[in-house]
Amino acid sequence: MRPGKLDRRIAIERAAVVQNDLGEEIESWSVWQTVWAEVLPLDGSERWQAQEVMAEAPTRFRLRWLPGLGVEDRIRCEDRLYDIHSINEIGRRRALEVLAKARADQTAGA
Secondary structure (H helix, E strand, O other): OOHHHOOEEEEEEEEEEEEOOOOOEEEEEEEEEEEEEEEEEOOOEEEEEOOEEEEEEEEEEEEEOOOOOOOOOEEEEOOEEEEEEEEEEEOOOOEEEEEEEEEOOOOOOO
């Protein structure tokens, strides 16, 4: 992996269950790791679901080896949130290729 291609700063977020002021358990996302990555958009798609058009933006992220990264985590890149669908090892613990999807209605402020 050429370091010059890792030109985007991404945040990997992990969910935790916390209690709100009323004692109810809620899911809260926080930054677990911030790393450099190569971002490669793939072909997107649109489909009709639940009486509305849902657009998906599949994206491939390549980053240095990061132990502990899982499909239950998510990626924040610029103003979008991506759900991780698969993680593939490149070489022998040299790098990772992460396939993720962002929905058009999903932003980092959500």
